[in-house]
Amino acid sequence: MLVEAADRPESVLWDDWHVVAEITTLEQFGRMTSTLFERELLITREDKAVHVAYADGSGRIASTLKYGYVWASLGAGDRELVDFPEAAETDRHVLTVGSLGIRTSGLRLVENFIDVAHFPFVHTGYLGAEPDTEVQPYTIRVSADEVWVESGSCTQPMASAAAPGAAQIGYVFRVLRPYTVVLYKTNTHAPTRQDLLLLMVQPVSQERCIAHVLALVLNFEDARDIRSFQRLITGQDKPILENQRPSRLPLDPRSELPVRADAAGTAYRRWLVERGVSYGAIPPIRAVAFVG
């Protein structure tokens, strides 16, 4: 496949690793197709090896396996994959909890994931409840590598499948890549430790994506319960995300007036602009000086 440079997303995305399939799904069928940045890919498993190639036969693509997923890079594949030392802890599940197609930009998913203000309205009875809707102040640190957001702890009626009742839950989000974010969330049975939820968004096109969620959760809970709880939560977000207009994330700070305190989303948008991300976004309008 001949791909013109102008037709490609920016290198920060093109050259990175992206999840393109769950290994269990691939094992079930032996071969499957998947789409990344509007390119159709063919994924095959022969013996233990996994191969990813352009579906039109025009060449192989760098691929690797980690955390139950097939990852692919349309570039050289020489970047580092995200890595979590917690995955090696023996009292933790490492679980793929579902891959859900959503008709919107993947950047909208990441912004929604780091926004705790929607919990009482969208995840009522689970991650929040009215009238307890006040958002505690965020602490935000931004570097070239990540956006780090700590929200004040909030009361959650049912923070996880095994939560014994309402609990005060602290949240730390780390946006590690434009389409990858991890949440560290207080475990209700071991309040000094945290469960991790990793959201990896597969950009199918600028206005379609697949949300892949990995849980690194302490094993107080049954794997099936963790899966069904997280699928319920992601399913609640899907219609909200699909109804947002425009589908692409506006990056001009003047284009969407904030209706509530969304400091985390604002920091994420600024970080995307600084990283030069435009795929899935409406880039800011540059000031133009007219002469004469």
Ligand SMILES: [Fe+2]
């Ligand atoms: Fe949500």
